[in-house]
Amino acid sequence: MRTIAPLQVMNLGKSFVIFFLVTSLAWIAANYVILRDFPIGWPIFIGNVLISGLVGWWWYKRSYHARFSWDQEGFELQWGSGNKSSKEWQDFSRVSLFHEGYGRFVVRLYQDDGARVDIPASDLKLDPSDFRFEVMELIESKSPAEGSRNAGKES
Amino acid sequence: MKVKDYLLKLEDNLMLGGGKWVADFNESFWDYPMGDLVFDMFVTATVRAKGFFLSRVAAWLTTPNYYVACFAYSKDPELKRFHEVLTTISKFLKEEEFAWAWLVIPHEGSFSRKARAMVEHSDSKEIGIALVDLDSLEMINAASYWSRRMTRFIKCFK
Numbered sequence: 578m579r580t581i582a583p584l585q586v587m588n589l590g591k592s593f594v595i596f597f598l599v600t601s602l603a604w605i606a607a608n609y610v611i612l613r614d615f616p617i618g619w620p621i622f623i624g625n626v627l628i629s630g631l632v633g634w635w636w637y638k639r640s641y642h643a644r645f646s647w648d649q650e651g652f653e654l655q656w657g658s659g660n661k662s663s664k665e666w667q668d669f670s671r672v673s674l675f676h677e678g679y680g681r682f683v684v685r686l687y688q689d690d691g692a693r694v695d696i697p698a699s700d701l702k703l704d705p706s707d708f709r710f711e712v713m714e715l716i717e718s719k720s721p722a723e724g725s726r727n728a729g730k731e732s
Numbered sequence: 733m734k735v736k737d738y739l740l741k742l743e744d745n746l747m748l749g750g751g752k753w754v755a756d757f758n759e760s761f762w763d764y765p766m767g768d769l770v771f772d773m774f775v776t777a778t779v780r781a782k783g784f785f786l787s788r789v790a791a792w793l794t795t796p797n798y799y800v801a802c803f804a805y806s807k808d809p810e811l812k813r814f815h816e817v818l819t820t821i822s823k824f825l826k827e828e829e830f831a832w833a834w835l836v837i838p839h840e841g842s843f844s845r846k847a848r849a850m851v852e853h854s855d856s857k858e859i860g861i862a863l864v865d866l867d868s869l870e871m872i873n874a875a876s877y878w879s880r881r882m883t884r885f886i887k888c889f890k
Contacts, residue, residue: 676747676758678782685759706740713762 578653580646585700587681588641593633600625600632643697649715654696664694666712667719674709684709686716733866733889735806735838739773742836745888746775746802754885755779755800767820769813773804779831798831809839811847821859831858834882838864848872854879862886 604625608615640657647653651665664686671687675695682705683695696712698705739762746757755777764774780797782788801824805817821833837851843863851861851874860878864871869889873879 671761674743674747674760678758680748706743709762 578646578648580644581701581703582642582644583702585637585641585643587679588643588700589633589637592637592641593629596632596636597625597629600628643700645696645701650719652696654694662694665719666715669694669716670720672709672713672716674705684712686712733840733869735772735840735866738838738864738866738889739804741888742802742804742886743773743775745885746777749888750885751777752781754881756781757802766824767816769805769817769820770807771803772806773802775802777801799829800832801825801830802834802836804836804838806838809837809841809847810844811837811850814850818854818856818859822856825858832860832878833858834860834862834878834886836862836864836882836886838866840866842868842870843872
């Protein structure tokens with residue numbers, strides 16, 4: 578089974594920005610309550626950046642870091658330290674390439690009942706278009722009655 | 733240029749390039765079965781733009797939220813099933829409440845005079861239609877508003 582889990586810069590950046598805003602607001606609130614003042618300077622800013630970096634990294638590894646494994650039979654997708662989601666290609670019947678904005682793509686898999694799973698192709702540093710075709714081939718090869726999905730329809 | 737290469741460029745242009753000026757084309761299906769046909773490519777979009785908070789508020793206040801689509805169908809360059817293709821798309825637009833659609837028919841070679849005439853005389857208002865000759869890089873479009881508008885967005889040969 579092939580596994581990839583590259584550093585996902587956008588997700589790390591998102592985590593950092595969230596905690597930078599939180600620590601900045603917390604610092605401002607704490608100083609207002611204690612000192613009735615807003616002391617701002619380079620040491621405070623750098624300290625804030627360091628704290629945000631450390632906490633942001635921890636949060637990224639805990640929640641935003643995607644780890645993806647796949648082979649001919651199916652795939653496993655795990656976000657951070659959360660539960661691993663395992664699926665087989667034959668569970669799905671349709672594939673799309675979905676643009677989430679800012680150049681980030683996911684490969685979206687649809688089940689017959691309308692349920693869907695998104696594989697974050699851009700975050701995983703896969704070529705979204707090529708990976709979409711690879712997944713289409715895997716699903717087509719694993720469909721219950723191979724070649725009969727479009728039965729009665731044109732070739 | 734091969735049909736697949738052209739469709740990849742078209743998909744990229746709709747989702748990341750000039751297509752953004754018309755609608756937010758955000759989901760693309762290949763080999764999409766619909767009725768008795770299988771479209772080479774089917775890209776859906778909403779006309780309400782996304783963005784950060786203020787852009788979303790502005791779009792929500794100023795733009796209606798309706799869906800549109802772009803279909804590509806290369807399997808019938810002679811347009812023997814042209815009426816069936818248009819009927820399938822019209823039915824889809826009505827059932828799924830899409831406002832309009834583009835139909836791109838790419839072909840690695842020239843189109844027959846009959847095929848050109850069929851497209852040029854097509855009077856479908858909600859479906860913009862264009863034939864794309866990938867050898868001569870020539871486009872033939874219908875006379876409707878969407879057919880004329882679509883040409884600059886599907887002209888992606890480089």
